[in-house]
Amino acid sequence: MNSPPRPRQPPTEISDLQRLRAALEAVERSGWRSPSGCASALQIGFESWLERDYLRYRSETNLLLQRLAVALGVLFYSIYIGYDWLGSQHFTDQPMLFWLMLFVAPSNALLVACSFRRGAWRYIQSVALLVAVANTVGMVVVSVVGERNGLHAPHELLLIQLFYDFFLLGLPWIQATILALLTALVAPFALWLAGSRGTALFDYGFFLAVAAVLGTIACYLQERAQRLAWLRQQLLRQLSEHDPLTGICNHRAWYERCDAILRQAQREQQPVAVLAVDVDHFKQFNDRHGHLAGDDCLRRVAQALAGFARRPLDVVGRLGGEEFALFLYGVDAATAEQHAEAVREAVRALQPLPEVRVSTSVGVASALANRLTSTETLVARADTALYRAKTGGRDRVCLWSEAEPPA
Numbered sequence: 001m002n003s004p005p006r007p008r009q010p011p012t013e014i015s016d017l018q019r020l021r022a023a024l025e026a027v028e029r030s031g032w033r034s035p036s037g038c039a040s041a042l043q044i045g046f047e048s049w050l051e052r053d054y055l056r057y058r059s060e061t062n063l064l065l066q067r068l069a070v071a072l073g074v075l076f077y078s079i080y081i082g083y084d085w086l087g088s089q090h091f092t093d094q095p096m097l098f099w100l101m102l103f104v105a106p107s108n109a110l111l112v113a114c115s116f117r118r119g120a121w122r123y124i125q126s127v128a129l130l131v132a133v134a135n136t137v138g139m140v141v142v143s144v145v146g147e148r149n150g151l152h153a154p155h156e157l158l159l160i161q162l163f164y165d166f167f168l169l170g171l172p173w174i175q176a177t178i179l180a181l182l183t184a185l186v187a188p189f190a191l192w193l194a195g196s197r198g199t200a201l202f203d204y205g206f207f208l209a210v211a212a213v214l215g216t217i218a219c220y221l222q223e224r225a226q227r228l229a230w231l232r233q234q235l236l237r238q239l240s241e242h243d244p245l246t247g248i249c250n251h252r253a254w255y256e257r258c259d260a261i262l263r264q265a266q267r268e269q270q271p272v273a274v275l276a277v278d279v280d281h282f283k284q285f286n287d288r289h290g291h292l293a294g295d296d297c298l299r300r301v302a303q304a305l306a307g308f309a310r311r312p313l314d315v316v317g318r319l320g321g322e323e324f325a326l327f328l329y330g331v332d333a334a335t336a337e338q339h340a341e342a343v344r345e346a347v348r349a350l351q352p353l354p355e356v357r358v359s360t361s362v363g364v365a366s367a368l369a370n371r372l373t374s375t376e377t378l379v380a381r382a383d384t385a386l387y388r389a390k391t392g393g394r395d396r397v398c399l400w401s402e403a404e405p406p407a
């Protein structure tokens, strides 16, 4: 539970922001890349670390559409069956439609099951492709069987199938396109083999091909627009949660995250600690070296602190001006004090300018697992201890104790 402080790992939050900025700039300036990182006109995508997050987002937002797609698929087959049963002649003496239903049902059922299961986003795209292939094959078979029995099956339903391959199943545009083009080639050919001839067959093939081309263009543009909007949204979210100067969490995001992690600590019965870190005599630093050097110094201090928030549930933030805060999960008072000393030394070791050093005062407040309190209270206690560190001469660590009231 109590690991000794080991600072200076690359702070992931800062680099996420930078990487997102770079990804957006790259897309806007030089176009899309495939997930493998190669520039490609057709295979629009992000680099793999971003592509994974995008696919998860896409899967989660497509769930409702995919359920609708399955409902429509079932409706289409019901129309076929109704058409067959209500018509004066049947497609076939065999229970063909029943077997077709059995053929498409497993993939459709799997898709619905995946859409209700959290964490199934990795597989849902493959299952959606399976559904698209099964439904298309099923519909082509029904058309062919109808044709061989001298009946005109409602072939137009294949056009609707293309529509939902492109827009409802959430397939990537390239998969939807390949499927649509194959359908436009195979379905008329299968009907021709089944004996269909003349303008009806030509019209049918022509409309399928036109639908495939229009769907391809629309689906491609839609996927591009969705990816770009998602990327911008990710960047905006990161910007709204991070301090623009230092790149670490801003005041609001730091409190929100700490509140959530504190609730987790309550569930898991883990102690937590807050370190309030304030740069000493920073006004003097600014006055002597200028505001820009002051900004650079704050950035370096933030980077040094971020090196101490290396576990997923540790959070570093800039609470304002030259005051920072570090939330440590699963850390008791003694370990928190060790961390605070290490933080103080790490900042002391920085050289924001040649031959210039800065120091920090650190106030520490910790809460035992059975006495967890709110983030506000912990910060108020850490601030009380920080005040003692300042009045006691600065460049030191002070621990809040039960004996003193919060500020």
Ligand SMILES: Nc1nc2c(ncn2[C@@H]2O[C@H](COP(=O)(O)OP(=O)(O)OP(=O)(O)O)[C@@H](O)[C@H]2O)c(=O)[nH]1
Residues within 6 Å of the ligand: 245, 278, 279, 280, 281, 282, 283, 284, 286, 290, 291, 292, 293, 294, 295, 298, 320, 321, 322, 390, 394
């Ligand atoms: N360069 C720069 N300075 C900032 C920024 N935010 C706050 N400051 C400065 O930080 C200084 C804080 O000064 P004080 O609150 O008096 O604290 P201090 O001089 O560090 O003194 P002690 O905290 O008592 O050791 C002010 O001069 C602010 O202008 C910033 O983003 N960039």
